[in-house]
Amino acid sequence: MNTTYITLGVVLLLICIVLYYVFFMAKEDFYKYTKDNLYTVPWQWEWKKKDIINLECHCPTCNEVLVYENDYLLHKTYFLCPSCDSQKAVIGGGDSKYAFGIVRREINRKIRTKEYKELIPKV
Ligand SMILES: [Zn+2]
Structure with a gap:
């Protein structure tokens, strides 16, 4: 039970990082x-x-x-x-x-x- 929550937490965190990265890159393309x-x-x-x-x-x-x-x-x-x-x-x-x-x-x-x-x- 405990490990399930930890895994879920890690996965959610990773999704957040990926989403942030995608959003950030899409927003900042004026650098090109x-x-x-x-x-x-x-x-x-x-x-x-x-x-x-x-x-x-x-x-x-x-x-x-x-x-x-x-x-x-x-x-x-x-x-x-x-x-x-x-x-x-x-x-x-x-x-x-x-x-x-x-x-x-x-x-x-x-x-x-x-x-x-x-x-x-x-x-
Ligand atoms: Zn010239």
Whole structure:
């Protein structure tokens, strides 16, 4: 009798762990969302818990990491490719801090609206 209860307890605990794991994995699949085309250029980033880190944009032509230039007068940030020697994107509204901020916001918005699910590789 005693061992039956212990076995039942262990089995229930295992089921709980498995369910938690499945639920957790299903919920957190935004970790697979690490690249997207935003503001006409491809962006890549990594996840550290819920924070976006190492956010950078690449040249759509040669995949070089783009450099940025602030225009404090017109409140714009230009993204330039050093290899192609041309401007690839421009984000209006502020300096590069602001530009990276709105890209982060756009990424988080797509996670909230589940739009990212269309952009990650299917299992
Ligand atoms: Zn380029």
